[in-house]
Amino acid sequence: MDYFLSEEQQMIVDIARQITDEKIIPVRAELDEKNEFATSIMQDIAKADLFGLFVPEEYGGFGGGCFEIALALEQLARGCVGVATSYAASALGIFPVLFSGSKEMKEKYLPDIATGSRWAAFGLTEAGAGSDAGGIKTTAVLDGDEWVLNGTKQWITNGGESQIYTIVALTDPTKGARGASIFVVEDGDPGFSYGKKEDKMGIRSSATRELILKDCRIPADRIVGRKGTGFITVMKTLDVSRPGIASLGLGLGQAALDEAVPYAKQRIQFGKPIISFQAVQHMLADMAMQLEAARALVYAAAKHIDAHPKKMSKASSMCKVFATDMAMKVTTDAVQVLGGYGYMKEYPVEKMMRDAKILQIYEGTNQIQRNVIGQELNKEYS
Amino acid sequence: MNILVCIKQVPDTKDVRLDPETNTLARSGVESIMNPFDRHALEEGVRLREEHGGRVTALSMGPPQAEEVLREAISCGADDGVLVSDRAFAGADTWATSYTLARTIETIEAENGEKFHLVLCGKQAIDGDTAQVGPGVAGRLNLPYVTCVQKIRQSTDSSLQVERMMDDGYDVVALPLPALLTVVKDINEPRVPSLKGKMRARKADIRVMSAADVQADSACIGLAGSPTRVVDVFAPQPRGERTIFAGTLEEQVEQLVERLESYL
Numbered sequence: 001m002d003y004f005l006s007e008e009q010q011m012i013v014d015i016a017r018q019i020t021d022e023k024i025i026p027v028r029a030e031l032d033e034k035n036e037f038a039t040s041i042m043q044d045i046a047k048a049d050l051f052g053l054f055v056p057e058e059y060g061g062f063g064g065g066c067f068e069i070a071l072a073l074e075q076l077a078r079g080c081v082g083v084a085t086s087y088a089a090s091a092l093g094i095f096p097v098l099f100s101g102s103k104e105m106k107e108k109y110l111p112d113i114a115t116g117s118r119w120a121a122f123g124l125t126e127a128g129a130g131s132d133a134g135g136i137k138t139t140a141v142l143d144g145d146e147w148v149l150n151g152t153k154q155w156i157t158n159g160g161e162s163q164i165y166t167i168v169a170l171t172d173p174t175k176g177a178r179g180a181s182i183f184v185v186e187d188g189d190p191g192f193s194y195g196k197k198e199d200k201m202g203i204r205s206s207a208t209r210e211l212i213l214k215d216c217r218i219p220a221d222r223i224v225g226r227k228g229t230g231f232i233t234v235m236k237t238l239d240v241s242r243p244g245i246a247s248l249g250l251g252l253g254q255a256a257l258d259e260a261v262p263y264a265k266q267r268i269q270f271g272k273p274i275i276s277f278q279a280v281q282h283m284l285a286d287m288a289m290q291l292e293a294a295r296a297l298v299y300a301a302a303k304h305i306d307a308h309p310k311k312m313s314k315a316s317s318m319c320k321v322f323a324t325d326m327a328m329k330v331t332t333d334a335v336q337v338l339g340g341y342g343y344m345k346e347y348p349v350e351k352m353m354r355d356a357k358i359l360q361i362y363e364g365t366n367q368i369q370r371n372v373i374g375q376e377l378n379k380e381y382s
Numbered sequence: 383m384n385i386l387v388c389i390k391q392v393p394d395t396k397d398v399r400l401d402p403e404t405n406t407l408a409r410s411g412v413e414s415i416m417n418p419f420d421r422h423a424l425e426e427g428v429r430l431r432e433e434h435g436g437r438v439t440a441l442s443m444g445p446p447q448a449e450e451v452l453r454e455a456i457s458c459g460a461d462d463g464v465l466v467s468d469r470a471f472a473g474a475d476t477w478a479t480s481y482t483l484a485r486t487i488e489t490i491e492a493e494n495g496e497k498f499h500l501v502l503c504g505k506q507a508i509d510g511d512t513a514q515v516g517p518g519v520a521g522r523l524n525l526p527y528v529t530c531v532q533k534i535r536q537s538t539d540s541s542l543q544v545e546r547m548m549d550d551g552y553d554v555v556a557l558p559l560p561a562l563l564t565v566v567k568d569i570n571e572p573r574v575p576s577l578k579g580k581m582r583a584r585k586a587d588i589r590v591m592s593a594a595d596v597q598a599d600s601a602c603i604g605l606a607g608s609p610t611r612v613v614d615v616f617a618p619q620p621r622g623e624r625t626i627f628a629g630t631l632e633e634q635v636e637q638l639v640e641r642l643e644s645y646l
Contacts, residue, residue, distance in 0.1 A: 007584070008577075011581070012577065014575075015574055015575055015577060015580065018574045019574050022574065023574070044573065047573050047574070048573070048574045048575065049577035049578050050577065052577075053577075
């Protein structure tokens, strides 16, 4: 369906699609097998100016929003969700600076982010604080003109590959979630190190590591925004980044459909291509319908967020749940349509099914998202 | 370093067949693309500019539609694009094409008051497959040239050291600038167009030059200036065994002379 993109939006789609076709698809199976981070593809994405999509023009970026990021991510995810996640996580990692950082902090970090010469990562999750993000234990104590951070972050995307980390830590543990602040920790800061790389079911070309802060000392001006406002920034960061994750689901669903339909047309059983059997045709029809419905919802939510509305959480959560649940179903059905071949690593759909699962889990599980939607409905109808 | 890259718009020959009567490609209904070898030439030019500074100018001889590949070249890093286009160029073989391109290059150089340090071409166009235009342009401009370059090892404003791909290895060749190179795909991995590049390309003014603008002799251009005619198209048989002579230069020459005499 035509979504009436502007000329520049179409350019973003074309560039991301070319990166997927020329740079990602030829190597995705190998990256997956070797659990290898796609450094050179990230550099290709940087050279194409895509890292700067959401950075304001005054800092060297394109000045686009949620919708532009969604367009790029959808195309990159069609290639590999692991690669697309690496790119998305850098955006997620720098959003706190973009939303709450001082002018000096933005001038310090955003230009390099825009050129893709440095990447970011978001450090919130801990072993005891996943869905219950408020349960974090990492602390930050002011000592003279330095903050001292102590704690361990778990399962951080781009951990060990990025140079700029936004870490959520408690500056006042007695206040719970209201006592949290965000800090920029850089690769090389004293007391900052990485754990081993995780061995995951899917998105294996995305690097996932622990971040270890042991008396990590950073200059006092590395605090992002005002002390105690950490979770307000976190909520806004997640609201704006969810359509991006949803877009990963769109790209993945499209990639799966693009494998399933041609296969069904050429696989002959009982003397006919299997696409001529209604059972298969209905499956493909449902896959295509769900994909298109998800796309419409994601695009609408992204545009809604770009209009800077008072409330965006419900739209943001809805598109994340719908598109990621769709991606899990569509990739699973694609494996089913390809049958035995779908189960073999020689064919790309089993990787797609493995990659889909995480989309329902990270950036807030789809159960937490439903909580958010339920709570928003409750407020709306009061 | 001021670099000129010759680019051709060609049909996407993956989908195309030969017309048996004219022995040329049946082009109707096929998408047009930048000649893949030229894409690598452009990328190399952009990399040299990144290393040495200067400008990359993309040049194409073609119908008005060829402007598309010049814009594509700008989106991939070229600074500007020139289209030399005229009805009188139609039907040109490689002889007339190299004449036209050489005249255009000379005209631009006269305007600039200086020669290009380097002219880059792809090894061959995927529609004609002759690989003649690059050397033809070099001959007309009296430039030293190397074909089938797979790597530029060293470069300065006045000289290059390159690897020339051979069937069974490569030669290392040094040459002074100005010069011309034709390149093979192994030389680099071309970048994808950048967003800023595409925006620049959309706004760019593509200069169009006619036969008169480049002071082309009408007898040397187009069908009128094309002595060649395609008689037959076939894939050549693979060559037989080859020998590499060993020893001092004198010994090798003796062995070669013996071998040649044995064929007489």
